[in-house]
Each structure stands twice: as C-alpha cells, then as structure tokens.
Amino acid sequence: MTEKPKSFQEIILRLQSYWAGQGCAMLQPYDMEVGAGTFHPATTLRALGDKAWAAAYVQPSRRPTDGRYGENPNRLQHYYQYQVIIKPSPPDLQDLYLGSLAAIGIDASVHDVRFVEDDWESPTLGAWGLGWEVWCDGMEVSQFTYFQQVGGHDCHPVSGELTYGLERLAMYVLGVDHVMDMPFNDPKSPIPLTYGDVFRQTEEEYSRHNFDLASTDQLFRHFEDAEAECARILAAPEDDPRSGKRIIAAHPAYDQCIKASHLFNLLDARGVISVTERQAYIGRVRALAKACADAFVRTEAGGYSA
Amino acid sequence: MPDLLIELFSEEIPARMQARAAADLKRLVTDGLVEAGLTYAAAAGFSTPRRLALSIEGLSGASQPVREERRGPKADAPDKAIEGFLRSTGLTRDQLETRADKKGEVLFAVIERPGRPAAEIVAEVLARTIREFPWPKSMRWGAGSLRWVRPLHSILCILSDEGGAETVPLEIDGIVAGDVTRGHRFMAPEPFSVVDFDDYEAKLKSAFVILRPDERADHIWHDATNQAFAAGLEVVEDPGLLTEVAGLVEWPVVLSGAIGQDFLDLPPEVLRTSMKEHQKFFSVRNPKTGRIERFVTVANIETRDQGATILAGNGKVLAARLSDAKFFWENDLRIVAEGGLAAMAAGLANVTFHNKLGSQADRITRITALAGDIAPLVGADAGEARKAAEICKADLQSEMVGEFPDLQGLMGRYYAKAEGLDDAIAEACEAHYRPLGPTDTVPDAPVSIAVALADKIDTLAGFWAIDEKPTGSKDPFALRRAALGIIRLILTNDLRLSLDRFIDAQLLRHKIELNREEANDDDIDTLEEILAEIGKYGVFGSAFRAVVDARKGKNGKVVDDIGKRVPDVSDDLLSFFHDRLKVHLRDHGVRHDVIDACLAMPGSDDLTLLVKRATALSEFLGTEDGENLLQGFKRANNILTQAEEADGVEYSFGADVKFAEEAEEKALFAALARASEQLAPAMEAEDFGKAMSVMADLRAPIDAFFEAVQVNAENSVLRRNRLNMLSQIRGICAGVADLTRIEG
Structure with missing residues (x-):
C-alpha cells in the first residue's frame, strides 16, 4: 500500500512519475493563458492525424468567471489541471488510470470509484468526445474522454484523454476543506507553504482585474487582432522563400486562436457579452480552431506526407 | 435444442441507455435468427454497467433445408436471356434442367439450400447486430473502426446443450468470441469461463455482479427502506432515480448517513434536488415533520471498513454541495428581506426572453396587465392577480433557481412567504406554471388561475404575433403544451370566458411593443385606446373600428397594418386552440367531426x-x-x-x-x-x-x-x-x- 502524499506538489510529482513510467513524454505547461489543459497544442493539435502520441503535463488554467477573491473553498480563477493524452487510446486505459489513483494514495478497495456518463464537448474547439466523469466516493476527480472530433476533423486513430482537476483531487486526498489551507509543500519543510501562501493574493488581484479592471475596449480590440492575425498567418503560402522549405505555421496560428479564446473568456467575465452575442463569439473562436486544425493536418506532425 | 448465451462486455455503459440496449440486443438477434430460419422457445436480455447479455432457450440446432424451383426462359431462347437467368440464380448452364412444356422445352433452375448449423447463423447475426447496433450515441476507440457505446472488450457467445458448451466462432475487429467473462471490476477482476446461462448468472453472483437490473433495484430499495425504518424514517420514493442508480452499480451496497444539522432547515425540495441532481442520493424523510434528515447512497463495492471511508467521503461532498445551497438560500432571503421579490425581479429587465419578444421584464408587464383583465372572470381580485403576476417570475433571478432550474416557482413560493405576501400570491408563484403536461395537476385557486392563463396566453399571442408557430414535430417553445394548459385550466375549473377577447388584447399588446420604435406617438395612443376598449366591445375588430372612426384621419400606416392583421392572426390562434381541443377531447372519446359540428355555432371561443x-x-x-x-x-x-x-x-x-x-x-x-x-x-x-x-x-x-x-x-x-x-x-x-x- 502506497503511503499517502503529504502535499499538493507531491501529488503532482507522483502523477508525473507514474505517467512517465507508462511511457508518456513529460511535457511542460504551454506558455500561454488557456481555459483548460485541452487547449495545449500537445492535446488539441496532436489529437489530429494518424501519428502515435503519448504525453502528460501540468497545465495552469484560467477561468476568469470563477474568481472568488480567494474566499470560496473550491473555486479559483487560476488552477491546475493534469493532462494525459495517448493516441491511439490503449485498450487498458481505464486500468492505467486506476493505477494513477493508486499512485496518489487512493486505494480502490476501500473507495467507491465509478465511471459516470459525461460526454465532453468544446464548442470553441469544435471538438467532442465520449467518456465519463470519474467519481471517487461521490466526488468528481477526473474527466475521461475518447476524442471523436477535434477542430471539425474526425479523430482517427482516437486519442484517450485524462484530465485531473488537481486542487480538488488533492484536497480530497489530503483531507483539506478549504483550498487555501492545503499544504503546497511538505508541512515539515523548513519553510512550509500552503496553497493560500502562494495564491491567495493573486486570486484577489486577478478577481478584481477580471471583474472590474480589465479594459473591455482593449479586450474587444485584441480579440479582433488575434482573429485577423490567425487568418493572416494561415494565408501565407506553404513554401517559405527564406528557408526554401514547405512550412505551414499551424502552431503560431493556433497561438492566436488560444489568445482569442482567453480574451473571449475575459470579456465574458466582464459581463459585456450578451446571450445572443455569446454564441457568435464562440462561433468565431471555433472558426479559428477549425482553420488551425485544417492547417495542422497538412503538416508532418499532423500526418502529412508528400 | 441448444441454448444460446451472449455477453457483450465493455467499458461503462451510460445508465440511461442500458434498458433500451438490452431490449434492442434481444430484438435484433432474435429477429435475425428467425429470419435465417431458426426457431427458439424463449429469450431474455439483461444489462449491467459493463455488460449486455442475452439468453435464448431452445434454439433449433440448424435451419431447415430449402428447395426452390424457378422457371426460366425457353431452352432455345437467345443466349442473353439464358445468361441473365444464370446470373440471377447463381447456377451454370449444365445445372439447369430442361422440361417439356406446352410451348416447348423450358429451362428450370432447382436451387437447394441446405440447412445451416445454428452456430454459423448466430455468428452472422451477432456480427451484424454489433455493427449496426442502434446506440443513441456511439464512438470509436484506439485505431479501430468498430463503433460501440464505449470500448467493447470481449464477446462471450456459446451454444450449450446436454453434451456441453460450444463457443460460436466469431471475430469482430480483432475481438474473438469466447466463453470467458469477468466479474466485478475491483472485487473479482479475474476472468472465468461459463457453460450456460445458469452457470453464467451464478458465477457472476459469486464474482459480485448481479446480472438482473430489477434484482439490483429491489435489493437497493429493500436495504434503503430497512435502514430508514430502523431509524424511524422513510425513503422518499423516486422510481426514476432507483432505475438510474441500479444502472450505475453491478454490486449495490446501500449506505446511509445523516445530513449536517446546519442544513436541516433548508426546504426539503432543495435538499432533495441537490442530493439527487449532484450525487444520485435518495432522501430520507422524517414522517412526523416532513423534514429530510438523512441520505442514502449506493456504492458499488463492499469494503473491509464496511463502507466507512466511502460514507465519510460522500458526506463531505454532500456538505460542500449543501453549503452552496445554503449560501444561495440565505443570499436569496437577504435580498427578499431588503427589497422583497420586486427587488429580486429587477434584474429580469436584462434577461432576454426571446430576441423579438423583449426581456423577461417586458413579458411580466404584459402578463400583469392581462392577469388583471382576466381576474374578475375567474373570481380573483384584480389587484392581487396583478401583484402575483408582477413577482411570479422573480425567482428566476434567485441564486437557488440559477443552480437548480427545476426549482423555479417553488422557490418563488418560499420567498413570497418569507416576504409576508398573501398565501394566494405565494401559491400563484408556484402554480402559474401549471399544468405542465397532460397529467399535471391544474391550479384551482382564483389568483393562480388568472396568472396561469395570462402567462400562457401571452406566450401564445407573442409567438403568433411574430409568426413563429409550431410546425410538424417542431415546437421549441412548447406552444402546444401552453394551449393544452389553457384548455385544461378552463375546462377543469368550468370557467366561462370568451378567449377571443383575451387573445386579441394580448396580440395587440405584443403588436404595440413590436412597433413602438417605428410608430409615432399618435399611433401608439390610438392602439392603447383600442386596447382599453377591447373589454367593452369584446373583440379587437369592433373596438378598432370604434376608436379609428372616432379619431378619423389621424392614423398612420402602423395602425392600418395592425387593423388588417390582428383579426387574421387571432382567428388562426383560436383555430390552433380548437385543434388542441380536438386532440384533448379525442382522448376523452369525443370525435373530431362532432367538435366541428359545434365549432360552427356561436360562442365557440367559450x-x-x-x-x-x-x-x-x-x-x-x-x-x-x-x-x-x-x-x-x-x-x-x-x-x-x-x-x-x-x-x-x-x-x-x-x-x-x-x-x-x-x-x-x-x-x-x-x-x-x-x-x-x-x-x-x-x-x-x-x-x-x-x-x-x-x-x-x-x-x-x-x-x-x-x-x-x-x-x-x-x-x-x-x-x-x-x-x-x-x-x-x-x-x-x-x-x-x-x-x-x-x-x-
């Protein structure tokens, strides 16, 4: 029986070493503001095409509307997701997943672990898949999805995606009731730090920013800019005159899609997007995601061969 | 006569799809077998979260041989005709028989199809069933192309008789059928083989899987009610939840726990909804007080600590959920204490009801006016009816309804009581949505009736005014249900009122709103005067003529247009009511032609x-x-x-x-x-x-x-x-x- 982890970071470290042991490439977080780990190009773009792929990473994620000034025990505008993506999905993915729970101290023989229907859909990414939310003693601890479509393209082969909401999972494993009280490092460290020590102030600052300070005029402008830039990048001819190579800049274009998506989230948090406009904005981001997916499948990593 | 056992073992099948899938498996396989010439004595389908199973008893061992004779062209027919006949029969020229006929020598094909062994037919039928299975939603996985509800892991397919069991040879996308299955995911994960259905069901049970969904449901209900009874309490019945929970577990273990003291004062409906929606818990009620005091959760595993860890975890999740609910409840009550439901309703001005029909606040203004018009005819005080209409949708802005939309109306009732409003008004908050369907209870209190009618008539008039009527199977705004609701409100309460007048008034209110931008002030004045006169004249047409004649020469195009259109739209809406009434009365044994005969008589809007x-x-x-x-x-x-x-x-x-x-x-x-x-x-x-x-x-x-x-x-x-x-x-x-x- 594995010993129980003592801190938030130990749970992350154990997941890292577990999935490394399963042969996943340990990637690092994507260096842009995203709403969820799925937005990392290692998931969104790599789920496309027929090349085998296996990666895992922590992704800091931002949901501006969820900001609660650090006061709510479970809600944060900035939080961490742990993301695993394997293509093609291996036949024992459920068992591998259960192995990861064991690695962080969840013993399936005394807990009630259940796979409860929850189909996943991302209207902004033009993506959907079937799977479950995984319950442990009535609490949702992960999302488990078999990708069927991304950016409007059928996934073939299918990727299996696992997403762990790290704070919630860790609070459960560590038996903590308020996220800010959770030990970030080992409580016996010379300088013990809680999650609150690290993030309480930033939650306050960003909550204020997201709800009141962010300049909506500028956000609207930046959204338009990102949208235009994405199209401009994708419109470039495939043959690069400088290097003489065929280079489709799918990733740089996709960066602009990520930007547009985050700007939309901020505008939503500022409450300046009406219900009807909302659909239109989501449609615009989806159009970018689709264009990027179309571009990526024409690249080598996307399975293109001349 | 062998028996057939099939099991399709997969990753977790959504609970809501299981029963239908077991029935589909039975139907598709038995239909296929019969079509291929086999007979059987009995068949039954079963489902658990991880498997669909089908047991067929007394299957014939082989299909009957078939002999078929087909008459072809004459022996001396052109080659082309003979070739065509050979193609259609699949025979060669020397296999044809030549027989004498009145007209000469004629070719005959004698096709003999030998009987086929059951195993061969089963393999074919099952493969086709799996490939064409009608899941509401299906998926691919890995690198394969097979579709199933979730990844399919193994197929068990055996024919057994006194001589023993025989695996039906079958392979689909790399999955080879065998005689092996597995038990409970955690309690008995090792594979084992079975020889027939009885063996299968018994071995599953010893491997902690109850195959039959109804047996799982009975077990859950039995244990839940026993545990509640022991504490002097009763489980709140919920057949839908019971079926769902029985589809989430292979080995139900019923655990019950107490709800924290802090939460016992929440309305019982809130506790029930929160526990059911989020956690699939049953509510346990104190029969003396009606309060919900405990919960029942159903785990899928027996543990060495008798479920203590599981119960503690579930209790913790519940406490977090109920803290949210309590927070909503207290926040909502605070707003009501500060400014009443009127304050809560203020935000409805920013909520769009429909992009052509304005905001929820606009809608409430119209409903309020109409409820006041209707009130005297249903025995309600017009002031009370208007007050009720003004606040009946305020709870849509409450945090509780934001979280649990199903509680709309009910929360309004609680909050109206908290504000100290009349019981009749509080009741209308909840009752004005009714009746929601053909079997839902119909409000009988006058204020509730007035608001319920006004709400529904406004909705119908609005969508008629913008010409978005139901077509075929499309009725996104549930307008048929609204019309039936009005019909039932009127008939059940034996109300005597002329619908025309209220339809006309509400159509005109909508038209005024829709044209407010375009029309000039005079036009609006004219229209509002007509609106005020409709009550006196009974219908729009006469009121329109009276007012327009009196204001001769001052009316613009908008008034003319409305004058021309409203009567037609109104007739159309009334005939929609009549159509719904025919459907309603048909269910009560009155023929549509009898209603037509009466529709021609005066007063058919009553x-x-x-x-x-x-x-x-x-x-x-x-x-x-x-x-x-x-x-x-x-x-x-x-x-x-x-x-x-x-x-x-x-x-x-x-x-x-x-x-x-x-x-x-x-x-x-x-x-x-x-x-x-x-x-x-x-x-x-x-x-x-x-x-x-x-x-x-x-x-x-x-x-x-x-x-x-x-x-x-x-x-x-x-x-x-x-x-x-x-x-x-x-x-x-x-x-x-x-x-x-x-x-x-």
Missing part, C-alpha cells in the same frame, strides 16, 4: 360552452334516436339542397299546416312546432341535454314522414310546402349544431 355542447351531442349521436335523427336530418337536407339547386330558390319560409295532406305530415308539423318552442329556452339555458331530448322527440315523426310522404309531389303547392317544412327541420337542427359536419 371552450366550456363548446365542450358542453359537444359532449351532449356526442352522447346523443351515440343513441339509437340520435343516429336515426341524424339520418333523417341528412335526408331532409339532401332533398332540400337538391331542390334548392334545381329550382334556384331557397325554401325557408311559409310552410303551412293547412296544406298538409297525410296524417304523418300533420304529425310532423305539430312535432316541429313543439320542438322549436321547447328548444329556444333550452338553448337559452345552455341545457344541451334538454335540447338533445327535444331533438330525440323529432326522430319518430321524421322517420314516419319519410316513410309515408313523397316530398317531390306532382302538385307544386304541396311540394313547395313540404320543402319549406324540411327547411324547418334544418333550421331547428342548425340551432343546436351543424349536423352537416357529422360524418357517416
């Missing part, structure tokens, strides 16, 4: 009157007298219509008894005089039963008249007199209903 008339007529037509009177009427009407067409005149006046020759003719004169004398007061009193019995009295004299008297007599005076008398029959009947609409 649904209670309409239904009284239709019911009486329907009953009358069901009697022998009624049936014969109808025939008599039709005969009279036909003769009269033909004569009128031939002669180009209308026979409607001046029948005189002095021209009556025959006794039967005289008797009919007397009967008709008596009938019209009695009918008038009966109709006046809306005593349709009496009216029908008056009509019934006419039956014998009419029958006797047709028996004895020739209407189209040689003598033109007699003929005209008789035709004029037939016209009296037509006239009397037309005073009750338009019998020409009755079929048969």
